[in-house]
Amino acid sequence: MFKLNLKIAWRNLWKNKGYTFINILGLSIGMASCILIFIFIRYQMSFDEGFKNEDRIYRLTTNWTTSDGFEESQGVPQPAPAALRNDFKNQIEKVAAIRQDGGIIKVKDAAGKDRIKSLEDVFYAEPEFFQIMNFEWLQGNPLQSLSQPNTVVLSKDMATKLFGNWNIALGKTINFQNREDFTVTGILQDIPEHTSFPLNIIVSYQTFRNYNGPNFKEWGSTSSNDECYFMLKKGVSIEEVASILPKFSEKYFHKDLAFKEQNGFQALSDIHYNENLGNFANKTMPKKELYGLAIIGAFLLLTACINFINLATAQAVSRSKEVGVRKVMGSLRKQLIVQFLTETLIISVFALLFACVLTEVALPGMKSLFHDDISFSIISNPSILVFMVGLVLVVSFLAGFYPAMVMSGFSPALAIKNKITANAGGLS
Template identity: 35%
Template sequence: MMAILRNFVTLASRHLLRQKGYTAINIAGLAIGMSCCLIILMIVADELSYDRFHKNAERLYRVTLDAHVQDREFRTARSSGPVAQSLRETLPQVEAATHLRARGGTPVSDCAVRHGEKAFNEYLLFFADSSFFEVFSCEVLAGDVNTFLTQPNTIVVTDATARKYFGDEPALGKILEVDGRSQFMICGVVREFPQQSHWRFGLLAALAGQTISERDNWLNNSWYTYVLLKKGAAREQAEATFQSMVEKNVQPAVEEELGGNWSEMKSQGMYYRYRFQPITSIHLHSRLDEEVFPPGNAATVYALAMIAVFILLIACINFMNLATARSARRAKEVGVRKVLGSQVLQLRLLFIGEAVLLAALAMVVSLGLMEWALPLVNSLTSKSLSLEFLAHPRALAGLLGFTLLVGVLAGGYPAFVLSSFQPATVLKGEVRGGMRGGRLRGALVILQFAISIALMVGTMAVYHQLQFMRTRDLGFDKEQMLVVDNTWLLGRSKAQSFKESLLSRPGIAAAAFTQNLPGNDIGSAAYWREGDNASNLIMLRQLWCDHDFLSVMGVQLKEGRFFKREVTTDSASAVIINERAARLLGYEQPVGRKLNGFFGDGEKALDIMGVTSRFCRWSH
């Protein structure tokens, strides 16, 4: 067997070396097609692998909320504070449950964290309790997981966060100061979650000892809740059982808040449903509000997979056409081999072997192309793709199988064409060059052009979409703007001095402070109209900024005025809304009207000072 294989390789190599130009063209075509296909498949595999690193990923669910209350629909990734405890106490199918929330109850926190002279803005600080480590798979690098987050003012950090603040020094027992007010002692260090996670944390602070308003309110949905079901437990059954229990708790809360009858409201279309969302489906299939990170898109991933197949198909068709077009050059070789006793199967294996050898050489070249292209791909996709997967035997076996598939796919048809020549015909010289398989080759050329045109049209559509995104009017002036992070660390008085020092420089025309930048998720809060009560809530996204921010950003004022520093009441009770908020509130003349909301010291009425045009403040 080895002798036969060695003979096949020798014959194939001789033929390829005799036609160096033809061989180089085929290797180049296959290598480019294979490298493009493999890179796209790496992106697809990366997208499909989200959250599968958890040990019990197939039993892990996020509790989400679908609600319809007073003509308003809510579809949110968050749930209320009592949900986790209720899951543990009432559902026999539950193995563990936990909940967490960002500082301030927004999807992502924004806080200043300091240790000594090192200070950073942190966006991934969450509050949780020890049950977190019963649900999620965390590799502990330092500390005792049984004591994590059991004591007030303790915090668990990732290895990346520990290196940022302490370098190579041990982090256990060190103190981190949050927003200049709270101090937390590090009780543990864990491995950072992989990038393939629908959410990640940098710091996980203990809920113990924290005062959180409306923590036990079934209608205050500011928590991310996760549940681990027992082996063999059915999600649908657990979800239905939990829903019946939820209604018993939600009913009195809704009736008290809205002042109506639960049964009557349900008959009018109201519902309040919690669902168990598989954690492995969140990244590609979730279309809920309040996600920590923007999710992916399953349709895009499937489209990429199709594009990968099409690109590989184009490369293989190109190989087929070149091989069959040159079939007459090998006709006499086939005739002589048949006269000398070669069987059709042997000839087909020989020609397929040549194609597989070409595919193997093309694979080597394609790996070099991928190594060169992956850094650019990573910068465009914000991924961390590399060829390190080749170190795994299963991945290497898959790559060899892929090479064999390409060789057989590309060489199969030419092998059938070449092996079908009749000795008597070809030895008389009656075979005209490139005529064998002409019809099918023509069909393949048409298919190749059709796929190429479709890919070009798709590429142009994506290009124009990107151009639209680049040139779209965002509603503010983004040119000549620089962002200085971490200025919250200065405190209010020092920050104002810093701003004045910036304005004293000749190259700086204006400066302003904001808590969140346009393009980031700025969070939302519940408000209600003047004259209404807190039962008629409207969710509005809110941005905290200083007096100069809107004018510095070039936001267009439609009515009223911007904030004024000399008007002291502006800082305490003024608000500016945009045109969409005015429509949602139903205010035809919004300036001078009131807008009510919940704040740290309870309900508060704000005076609407102005109305701006809509501007882009959140990028997906």
């Protein structure tokens, strides 16, 4: 039966090529808009996911309450990580400091001349950072690779850039700011784009300590470049830590200031969506904006469906005689409804195919606009395929149900006599 409906539907659509083309074009634009919005939202919602203990990972923050209001920063004073590690032994399993820096990286050739000279972001991190964040290691290990001064871990991509082949990078040296040579002790798998940690060059935190020692006792200075992450012990709630933090802040921050300074915390899952606090990737996307985009996408799709309904209803008059004849020949109303919905399904499938083409055309511009590595690959992102299948089914129902009900309800007597009008209808 479905095969027969499919043949009849295809014949009717082919007979009305102009009507079919206009509907496919209108629906495809609405579908393409929805697909682009879905891809973007899905990409943004995937930030910082996949860490082994993500529900126990938090970032220490700093806030100030003044007469002018409230301010907060993702940065912490440099002695804060060590103090947190010491004062929360019963609640916190791991604490790690990480600092963002930048400068000229040089790699010399056999003759001692600069072979590579590049401006890069550089991070200083304690070994515990890679025990909290389970990034994939290709060479080296998180316990030892950053335990000594003047050691550096590179991403696979950065190692390839500096040495031509990441497999030969281990044991080689790079120079930072004409100041020190660092020995490569580990290689990380490339960090994905959808993360708040764009780590390509990570130097041992002990290196930073060695030439910045005095500041590690100073609680009066806070830089957004200095961050601290911690992982709760199993069974410990963040509320327990929150209840102790005020006393922790009172213990270490200066009390003779005109404002109140204290520490707070932020869940790893909130970092990408909180526009009040930054991150190393300089990318935040509030969830309210994502919800707004989703509403816009739904509105565009609904508009396309309404346009389809208007065209289908207008064409219903020209097909009234066909409906009348089929009813006289014994077709039931539900059979006619299935027939008209099948036609809409075919149009929706072709609209989806055209929408995929439009999406591919628009995607480069979208990547350039948002500076994100957004992908339309259904192989690496099967959720896109699921969404598109759902999109076809939803559009087929929304756009096809009302016209199917109208046309299947025509009175056979009036339909055969061509006495159906767009306004009068003639339902039976």
